[in-house]
Amino acid sequence: MPSIRKKDNEDSEKDIFYKTIKPNTLRKNLYKIIDEINRDYRVIYVKGSDDSKSAVLLSKKGFDAFRETYAVLANGQLAASLERENDEFVDIDTMIQEIEGK
Structure with missing residues (x-):
């Protein structure tokens, strides 16, 4: 996924799909960040x-999509289709x- 980064005054950097924050920011704004x-x-x-001491947070929907993509790549279905x-x-x-x- 291409990165379109610009400086974020709140923490370090952000783009359309990705944002970096500090643990203290997460602790202070957990519910707001989950909504975001x-x-x-x-x-x-x-x-x-x-x-x-770092982590990645994504939505349940995003996690399900990641798991599905990983499963398709891991089991060879995509390669066989191609x-x-x-x-x-x-x-x-x-x-x-x-x-x-079979």
């Missing part, structure tokens, strides 16, 4: 002092059996 995440479909990066993209005739039942390993 769901309303604007934005991902929030909570920047701690190092990676072990291999058949230019086939003149594809038997869907045969394709499903091949994907499922």
